[in-house]
Amino acid sequence: MNNLDYKLNILGEKTIHEPREELVRPILNSQRRIFEIKAPNGKGKTFILNLIAYALYADKLREGKILKSIKERIDGYNDSDYCEINYSLEFELPDKKILSLSKEKDGNRRIQIDGGAPIGSNELHKSFSVIYDVPRDPSERLKGVVKDLESWNLNLLLKFKNIYESINQVTNTFDDVRDQAKIDLLKSNSRRLQINIDEEENKIIKLKNKQDNLLILKNLEIIKDETEKKLELEGRLTKKKNAFKPLTRPPQIATRDERKITRLNQDLTDLNTKFNRIKEKLSRFMSQETEIHDEINQDTYSKLHYEKIIDQRLPVVSYSNDTIHEFQESINHIKNVVIEFIDRKRDSEDAKIYHEYSGFISLLDTLIEKDIDNYLSEILTINSRELKTKLKLLIDSHKVKDYSLIKSFFRNDLNPFTNQRNILIDYYKLSIQLNKEKERTLSNDNEDKYYKLQSKIVALRSEINTKKNKIDLAKAMCYEKIDDINSGNHQLDEPRYVRQKISYLNNRINIGEQSLSQVERDVEMEINSAQRARMKFVDSKNINDANLKKQEAKKPSQYSAEEKLKITRFKQIVEQTIINLTEFGDIIEKFKSDNKSLINLSHPTDKKFIEIAGNIIAKTMDNKLLRSDGEFLNLNSYDLINEVFHCENELKIRKADVATGLASANYLKQIIKNVEGNYVVVLLDEIGNMDENTLNLVIDSIKELETDKRLVLAAFTQPKKDKIEIIEH
Structure with a gap:
């Protein structure tokens, strides 16, 4: 120092x-x-x-x-x-x-x-x-020896765990050898899965072509219908303009009053347009859905409610609170009839059969991926593909129409008629305001007619522009999708050409009695289903090919069957040793807290460990024990349970009688012997x-x-x- x-x-x-x-x-x-x-x-x-x-x-x-x-x-x-x-x-x-x-x-x-x-x-x-x-209390020293025994047990446990990991790496290679039969099966699976992928891709191509044709047909229908509506609106506009020409603007009205009357007339016209659009949509649904139409017409009460909705104009409906209430009753009645009808269809036996068989088809797709044909060949004369086709024909006969759009319309689109703040009440209130303004500012009916026609002309022009925009968008899509036309030859401006094209596509697609939107949804679902099936096959093939590559990269086994057996048995011995050492750790913990609890140990392995632990403790004391008379005795073992040292000539000495100095020395020797570090300082x-x-x-x-x-x-x-x-x- x-x-x-x-x-x-x-x-x-x-x-x-x-x-x-x-x-x-x-x-x-x-x-x-x-x-x-x-x-x-x-x-x-x-x-x-x-x-x-x-x-x-x-x-x-x-x-x-x-x-x-x-x-x-x-x-x-x-x-x-x-x-x-x-x-x-x-x-x-x-x-x-x-x-x-x-x-x-x-x-x-x-x-x-x-x-x-x-x-x-x-x-x-x-x-x-x-x-x-x-160095004082020998009992503390003995506890220290037991603590060292705990460290020894833990270190040994860690060593055996490392040994187990090493052996485990070896045994894991036992199955990691080339298997030619497995390679042949994986190659066969790869070819089969590629065929499945190609089939699904071809199906997707055909369905997308059908989807394109449906989109063309939909837009051609828009061109036809919206052109007819546009012509009808242009005719109405011409009549309104002719009626408006002889009228003159009221001379004495103030600008502020004129603006207010114009705004009120325009608001009423807009509400009327919304009212008519919803009625038109309702009428269109009813004309397309014959089953729902028949459901309403077969009941006189329902039929009267429906006719009231279709026939009445907004000014009549909104004449008073009573007329509004009557119209809303009709709306709610028809809504309930339609939704109850759709719910019955959803819960019908056909619907249940369709959904259950559809689930079975999905299960069959999964089984096809797992090569079910090997098992089907034993009980059926057809393969999985033919079985799936026949099942699909069967469930199609039980297919229930998708009424989701109609149900949504009746649940949501009719709300502007029945909400607390609705078109009918708004029209009623605006009409009262307009009448008050007319009484205050206008002097005769011609002046009132002037502003009414003016607002209707504005509304018609707006509707015509909306129709024109719809038509132009539909034409743009058709020019993009149809190969034999372009914007330069103006064929889509010819109603005859549009009707012929619609007829051709209807026959080609074979829509039948279904609505165009229903067919579109069905095709979209089929595309999604085919894409999911393709992805499943692709994923299965990727996994299969990865396993094939892994299998082909394997080498022949480097161990004989006898060597594998010996290694496996040794692994079992090491595994059991790890279990024993773990349990020994629990025993040491019991001794540290209360050595008397060890009396209850009955398993032979546990008893043997306590015996070995006692021998280890004796070894740490150099197998020597110093008696109170100053003589050394040969120490054989220490009884952990009864706290007794077993010495030569079958002498038994209680722990309490052990010389303090030697107990301390034995403890310190063990600590010094096991100390770690490059540099050590000892202070006693x-x-x-x-x-x-x-x-x-x-x-x-x-x-x-x-x-x-x-x-x-x-x-x-x-x-x-x-x-x-x-x-x-």
Whole structure:
């Protein structure tokens, strides 16, 4: 040790402690690393151990590495209310490096090696180990031996787990060998799955062509219908304009009043347009859906309600609260009739059969992927594809029409007639406002007619523009999709050409009695189904091809059947050993908490472990036991349950009767022997319960550290009445 200087000011006691020359000088002048410090109490021998431990951050060691009482003692030097401490220590390490430990007043602890950058406690404890102990209670020492036994058991468990992992890697290769039969099957599966993929792709192409034709047909229908409506609107516009020509603008009306009347007329016209559009949509649904139409017409009461809805104009409906209420009753009645009809269809036997068979078709698709034909061939004369086709024809006969759009219309689109704030009430209120304005500002019916016609002309022009935009969009799509026409030849402006094209596509697509929107939804569903089926086949083929590639890359097995059997058996032995060691850990935990609980252990393996554990404890004590009369006995084992040492000549000695010194020495030897780290500091306080022979056992263990060039310093203290004495070892 090169330097040992310190100053400790204990604030409460108002005392200052500094190194005693006769205590420190022999250590600094010596070339040795092992010192026994004998001195009367109060001379500072224990403080030197505390100081070295504090400078090496022993207070930061985790539980199990240092006694709790010692840790609390040295941690007290961190309390600025208790003391002020500064120090400078310097050690020559076994590899000739210089370890410097220092702390200035009110400063932090500082650790440097060869004058380098300061290092922290975590970095220090990676290579430095500190053993600081007070050899006193033999029971505590025995607990320490048991704790070491726990560490031994855990280390052994980890080693066997590593062995198991290594063996497991070997046994995993047993099945990882080339299998030609499996390769042939995977190749066959790959070819079959590629055929399935090609079939689904062709189906998707055909369905998308049909989808394109449906889109063309839909837009041609729009062109035809919207052109007819546009012509009808243009005729109405011409009539309104002719009726408007002889009328003159009221001369005396104020601009503000005119704007208000114009706005009210326009709002009423817009509401009327919305009203008529909803009625037209209702009428169109009824003309397309013959079953629903028949459901209404077969009931006189329902038929009257429907005719009231279709026949009445908005001004009549909104004439009063009573007429509004009557119209809403008709709407609600028809809505309920239609929704009840659709719900009956949904819950019908045909619908149930269709959905159940559809589920079976989906299951069959999954089974086809898994090569069901190998099994079907034993019970059926047809393959899976033919079976699926026949089943599909069967379920199509039970197919129930999709009424989702109609149901949505009746649930949602009719709400503007029945909501709390609705078209009918709005029209009623606006009409009252307009009548008041007319009475206040207009002088005759012609003036009223002027503003009514003006608003209708504006509304008709707006509707015509809307129709024109719809027609132009539909034409643009058709020009894009139909190969034999373009925007330059104006064929879509010819009604005859449009009708011929519609007729041709209707025959080609074979829509039948279904609505165009229904067929569109069915085709979309078929495309989605085919795409899902294709993706399933693609995924299955990718997995199959990956397995094929993996199988082809395998090599022939490098182990014979006999070798595999031996390795497998050894793996089982290792596995059982891991189980046993895990259970042994549980037994050790029981002993640590209450050794009497071990009495209940009955399994032969557990009993054998307790016996082995007792032998290990005896071994850690060098198979020697010091009796109270000073004689050594040969120690065979220790009975963990009854706390009895079994010695030579069948002697049995209770743990309570064991010599404290030897028990402590055995414990310390074990700790020193198992210590880790490149550098070790050993500090033992109050070793007076050991005689010279017993102490030499501990010193021999420390000298092994010195031989291994790991010992930095070993210092142990014991009291002496008359003077200070430093003994070098």
